[in-house]
Structure formats: structure tokens, C-alpha cells
Amino acid sequence: MPSRRPRALGALVALVALFTAGYVAPYLLPTVVGRLSAGLGLGPSTAGLIGSILLLGSASAGFTLAARVERTGPRRAARLGLALMILGYGTAAATGLVPLVVAGAVVGGFGSGTATAVAAAGIAGRPDPHRASALGLLSVSATAGALYLTLPHLGGGHALPFAAIAAVAVVVAPSTRWLPDGTRSSAHARTADDAPLPHRGAGTVLAAAILCWSMAQNALWGVSGRIGLTQAGLSEVALGMVFAVALGAGLLGVIGAGALGARLGRAVPIGAGTALIAGCVLLSSAAEGPVSFATGEIAWNAVYPVVLSYLLGLAASLDPRGRWAVLVGSASSLGVACGPVTGSVLSEAAGYPGMGAVLCALLLLVAVPMTAVARHASGRPLVPGSVRRRGGAPAAVLAATTPPSALVPQIGAPEQEITPIPVPAPDRRPKSTFHLARPTDRA
Numbered sequence: 001m002p003s004r005r006p007r008a009l010g011a012l013v014a015l016v017a018l019f020t021a022g023y024v025a026p027y028l029l030p031t032v033v034g035r036l037s038a039g040l041g042l043g044p045s046t047a048g049l050i051g052s053i054l055l056l057g058s059a060s061a062g063f064t065l066a067a068r069v070e071r072t073g074p075r076r077a078a079r080l081g082l083a084l085m086i087l088g089y090g091t092a093a094a095t096g097l098v099p100l101v102v103a104g105a106v107v108g109g110f111g112s113g114t115a116t117a118v119a120a121a122g123i124a125g126r127p128d129p130h131r132a133s134a135l136g137l138l139s140v141s142a143t144a145g146a147l148y149l150t151l152p153h154l155g156g157g158h159a160l161p162f163a164a165i166a167a168v169a170v171v172v173a174p175s176t177r178w179l180p181d182g183t184r185s186s187a188h189a190r191t192a193d194d195a196p197l198p199h200r201g202a203g204t205v206l207a208a209a210i211l212c213w214s215m216a217q218n219a220l221w222g223v224s225g226r227i228g229l230t231q232a233g234l235s236e237v238a239l240g241m242v243f244a245v246a247l248g249a250g251l252l253g254v255i256g257a258g259a260l261g262a263r264l265g266r267a268v269p270i271g272a273g274t275a276l277i278a279g280c281v282l283l284s285s286a287a288e289g290p291v292s293f294a295t296g297e298i299a300w301n302a303v304y305p306v307v308l309s310y311l312l313g314l315a316a317s318l319d320p321r322g323r324w325a326v327l328v329g330s331a332s333s334l335g336v337a338c339g340p341v342t343g344s345v346l347s348e349a350a351g352y353p354g355m356g357a358v359l360c361a362l363l364l365l366v367a368v369p370m371t372a373v374a375r376h377a378s379g380r381p382l383v384p385g386s387v388r389r390r391g392g393a394p395a396a397v398l399a400a401t402t403p404p405s406a407l408v409p410q411i412g413a414p415e416q417e418i419t420p421i422p423v424p425a426p427d428r429r430p431k432s433t434f435h436l437a438r439p440t441d442r443a
Contacts, residue, residue, distance in 0.1 A: 273306055278361075
């Protein structure tokens with residue numbers, strides 16, 4: 001029994017580490033796209049397309065593994081994903097041939113998506129998925145911030161970002177020993193995999209909304225480097241500092257979200273946070289100086305992981321097996337994949353300020369259905385008289401279950417009559433009467 005707590009802690013550490021490995025590539029997207037353009041002589045659109053291909057590979061892995069993590073085994077799936085990351089990103093870092101770089105990005109992206117799928121499924125099964133998601137975002141923000149501070153001082157070229165992502169996978173690999181290694185029987189696995197998804201309507205709306213939500217933000221994130229360098233007038237070192245500080249603000253935001261927990265529910269942080277993000281996107285895209293650009297980027301990155309942690313927690317609450325968490329995370333990756341191309345097209349057609357106005361409107365539009373899903377999925381009140389326990393849902397289920405009336409007397413029911421039973425006395429005295437209560441009356 002004493003070993004159960006260290007094992008549970010080790011499993012949480014492994015899930016957070018996998019979350020970090022899976023998400024570090026999207027977090028490093030601006031520097032990956034920028035260095036592909038500068039290091040390989042590619043145009044901005046071509047470099048953005050390679051970044052999108054990487055993230056499409058990640059999204060396809062999530063959609064493929066949505067209900068198959070338990071059948072494959074979390075440990076085996078995680079190690080496969082990390083191996084693909086090392087192979088793919090390592091290949092992209094080791095060569096200057098564009099076809100090999102693209103192939104490495106696809107393989108590495110599929111590995112990132114596999115790691116993310118295992119992490120999402122595991123986090124959904126935790127007692128408090130929101131706090132586990134917050135820890136994962138805290139870890140990936142710290143890792144990406146450290147890389148943004150370090151990479152500009154190590155030289156140029158496209159190899160460094162890819163090598164850094166592969167190195168993260170190498171560091172994370174030993175933690176997979178804490179994950180479950182057993183695979184379920186094929187009959188049990190088929191039965192569970194064929195089980196219908198709960199909350200189909202809410203999950204579908206959430207997945208579609210988060211796709212647009214991620215696409216809108218990553219459309220700006222994918223061109224933020226170019227905005228900072230060309231429109232705001234920052235150097236590459238100064239731009240790296242701004243991104244590092246912005247991710248540091250994200251750390252503070254995630255810590256605040258973890259401390260806040262469910263005190264405000266999910267609807268308020270998701271709705272109000274998305275509205276704040278829309279304003280930050282508008283400010284960053286229209287920035288013409290370092291101060292306004294840095295303000296928009298830092299405020300944006302402080303709020304973004306907070307809202308994302310609540311969205312991931314909301315997806316996890318829709319299905320304890322983690323299928324909606326994986327599908328919503330994959331939809332988010334798909335939106336991230338479409339972001340760089342969308343940003344490039346909009347910026348070329350309408351300029352950076354025009355692009356920001358379109359993205360701001362889109363974010364405000366998708367905030368409405370996401371808030372509605374949050375209210376529907378996490379706003380159901382407990383049945384009166386029930387005991388509120390950590391997690392809420394089990395208590396509501398127990399309180400809503402009507403106990404069998406034959407076993408438990410109903411509160412407020414009239415008392416049953418006491419039946420007198422005559423018992424003969426051994427000394428031939430007059431019969432005495434004892435009043436025995438039925439078992440249900442004593443209950």
C-alpha cells in the first residue's frame with residue numbers, strides 16, 4: 001500500500017512530461033517557420049506550409065488514436081510517439097534537403113500527436129483533470145520559454161529548433177516507465193471502443209469551436225515573428241526576449257488558473273478569457289512599435305494558457321475515458337496546423353492590422369458556443385440534499401438515484417403501527433405484551 005502514492009505521483013509526472021513533449025512543437029512554431037524561411041531560403045508561405053504539415057501530422061495521430069490508447073497500452077504508445085519524434089525531428093535537423101525536412105516534420109509531428117493523445121487520455125482519467133492540464137501547460141510554457149532564450153545565442157539555421165524538440169523527447173522518454181504497460185483483452189477492448197461517445201452534441205460543438213479558436217490565435221502566432229521584425233522594428237534577440245517574457249507570463253497565468261480551480265466554474269474563464277485574447281490579438285497585429293507589440297504579446301500569452309487549461313479540462317469532463325479529450329486536442333492541433341497558412345494569406349491580402357481585425361471577430365464569434373458548452377457540461381446543479389464532494393459529478397449521480405423503498409424508509413413517511421405479540425409466561429402469570437419494532441422502523 002505505501003508504494004501506491006509514489007506510483008500515482010510518477011504517473012502524473014509522466015503524463016505532464018508527455019504533454020510537454022507533445023506541445024513543445026506548436027509552442028516553437030514561430031521560430032521553426034522563421035528559421036525554415038531564413039535557413040533554407042524558402043518564402044514565408046512555403047515555410048508556413050511546412051509548419052502546417054508538421055501540425056497536420058500531429059492532428060492526424062490524435063484522430064487515429066482517440067479510442068485506441070487503452071488497447072495499445074499507454075506505455076507502448078508513448079514510447080512509440082517519442083521514438084517517432086526523435087527520428088523525425090532528428091532527420092529534419094540533420095539535413096538541408098527540403099523533401100527530407102518535410103518528411104521528418106511529418107514523422108515528428110505524428111510522434112508529437114501520439115504523445116499528446118496518451119497524455120490527454122491519461123489526464124482525463126485523473127481525479128482533477130483541470131489541475132493536471134494546468135501542470136502540463138506550466139511545464140511546456142517553461143520549456144518553450146527557456147528555448148526561446150537559448151536558441152538565438154546558439155546560432156542560426158533551421159536545425160536548432162528541430163534538434164531542440166528531439167532533445168525534449170529524449171529527456172522525457174525515461175519517465176514512461178511510470179505509465180501502465182498492460183494492454184486489455186481484445187474482447188474487452190472492442191466492447192469499450194464500440195461504446196458510444198457521451199455528450200455527442202456538446203463534444204462536437206466544442207471540437208468545432210476549438211478548431212476555429214486555435215486557428216485564429218495561431219494565425220497570428222505564426223506571423224508574430226515577422227510582425228515584430230518588420231512592423232514593430234525589433235531585432236531577433238529582442239524578439240526572442242519578448243517571446244520568452246510572454247511565455248513567462250503564461251506561467252503565471254497557469255499558476256493562477258491552477259490556484260483558482262473551479263471557483264468560477266468553466267464558463268466565465270472561457271468566455272471572458274477569449275474576449276480578452278481577441279483584444280490582445282487586435283493590439284499585437286496593429287503594433288507599430290516595440291512597446292505596443294510586447295504589451296499585446298505578453299498579455300495574450302498570459303491569458304491563452306489559462307483559457308486552454310479550462311478547455312482541456314472541459315473536454316476531459318465529457319468522457320472519463322479521455323476520448324473527447326483526445327478528439328478536442330486533435331481538433332485544436334488541426335486549427336494550429338491551419339494557423340500559419342491562414343495568417344500568411346490574411347496578412348498578404350489585408351495587411352497585419354486587417355488580419356488582426358478578422359481574427360478578433362472570429363474569436364468573439366466562437367466564444368459564444370464554447371461558453372454555452374461550458375455552462376451545459378459543468379453548470380448542472382447538484383440535487384438538493386446531496387453531499388458535494390470533490391469532482392461534483394459522482395455526488396450528483398448518487399443523490400439523483402432513488403433508493404429502493406423496500407430497504408430504506410422514506411423521509412417523512414408515516415410511522416408504521418407496532419404490532420403486539422403475545423408471549424406465554426413460564427410461571428403461568430397473565431400474558432404480557434411486548435412491542436417489537438420492525439427492522440425498517442429502527443432504521
